[in-house]
Amino acid sequence: MLERYDCPMPYHAVRTHFLGAMCATEPVQPMKTLARIWDGALPAFASIEAVNELLGALINGLWNELTVHQDEGHPYRLMTFPARATRESLACLAETRTEELKGFLTGVFGDQVNLEVPEPMGESLDTLMELDGIFSGMQALLEDPEKPASAKDLEGLRKHITKLTAIAEQEIHAVVLGARVLREQIGALEEKEGSAVH
Template identity: 30%
Template sequence: MMQSSAVAIHQHVQSLLSEYQCPYQFHEVRAAFMGAIASPYVVDPLFELNALWDGEFPELPSQEKLDEVTKTFLEDFWGLLAEHASEDAVMPFMLTSLEKATSLNELIAHAQLRGEELDAFLTGFFQDQESLELDEEVGESLDILEELVQLYTNMVNMEKGTALDVSELSDLADNLLKMTEMAELEMNNLIVSCA
């Protein structure tokens, strides 16, 4: 699928999330769908769509609008993400692109977004199952992602007025970028191993 087509699909999804007041942001929805696609469990895409509104699917004004929402989310967007799980996938799954943080507030905002992405991915992956019997490599990837969520949470919970000199801030921002690389590596391990 061409890059411009992917951008158009992303924009359409974002506009529908906004129009129908979805409580989740685009980066969370994208990660949750990718987690569901990667899940070793049987996944119902329609259930995943409904879950975006916490089971209270919005009332749509017409059948035409319902068709638009289901096609956009379950054919276009789901299909675009599912390409990452195909055997001949050209591109690995990437998290939201972020520049290196240059202030404490930006660092905290980036950590919050990353934590939300990983949390959504794991929610989609686990499909409300209490226990997973997965092979060791998959278990290790999941453990690393859960540890990263905790590290992001720790960053988000830093005191807003924490005094950091320029080099400390730069080191933390570099760590955030390295954590993103680790997260993407482990997520793609899961996508390839389980989907």
Template identity: 40%
Template sequence: MKKADTAQSNKIAQALLEKYECPVPYHEVRTRFLGNIATPAISASPLQIIKALWGGELPPFDSIEEVNELLDALVQGLWNDLTRHQKRSQPFRLTRMATESTAADLGRYGLVRLQELDGFIEGLFNGEEVIDLPERAHEAVDRLAEMRAMMAGICELVLRDPHADDRTQLDTTFRHLRELTRIMETEVHEAVLSCTRARRQMVDGILTEKPTVH
């Protein structure tokens, strides 16, 4: 899919999520899908994670055409586009945000990153409390958990002092956050690549097993 087609396809998915009042923000939907694409859990399926966006059931529709329109946009469009990040040459990018050096924008930035990391972990774990991850993915998840705690700390700080608009301090904090975003993207991508490799090896192992001679 060309870049322009992908952008248009993603806009359609975003518009439909808003139309059906999806309680999960679009930036988190992206990372949930990506985590679920990467998950080692055999039971994972796009339909289940789509239903989970609305708490376990699809939203009400007026016609079967509307159902198909939503599923096409989310599965054929957004989900399929995200599968390309299983390649080393196609790293995933978190949502880019225009920001001013204000406490309000700092809080918004922290919240979006927090939700994106939560979405990725939720998709990766596929509803399980514990999941068996390959070593590099396990390391990535630990690092992402540390950065998630930092984002939660930023949100809490802004809530406590919403008018702390010291421009010099905020400029420095935003610079650190942009660096942290790059690290988050690296760890998300490494987790996806590690799980993809492990799944491929598992499938190859099943296919090459010789049948037992009775």
């Protein structure tokens, strides 16, 4: 469906973007979140049925599937594929990780430049931003034919990417859980304030 409407964001990044949007401190606006995956403007639809089909697939389908990751026992896993220790394969993997992390971060931040979140959640977001930069740098290095790399170097890099992927998954999980707790605290505070008004 994303291909049908020429979505510039790949599916793996759409998934992390939606997961990030669930962690946003601002109230979630599904249509705005959807528009972001098309660079801010929804595509043209032939009919209202086409709009409903897209909403059904992405919001009622994918979005609802991702809510399970708000449970402590169901951490989100980044896309897996067997990367060989070659420049091309590792560059593709680094690019995928960059897209996933950018998707998550743009989902969390939305239109905001800064967020006020508890310190542990903020530290996890900082780590994810650093990892995004690292993966992006790896991709650029691997795609540069002027930079030599031996088979041993590439195998070491493959293992390093695996370790960094595990860290990224842990930090994403920490943000998702932190956002859930934050929402619960805000909800409890609003409920308390509402009951205090007579």
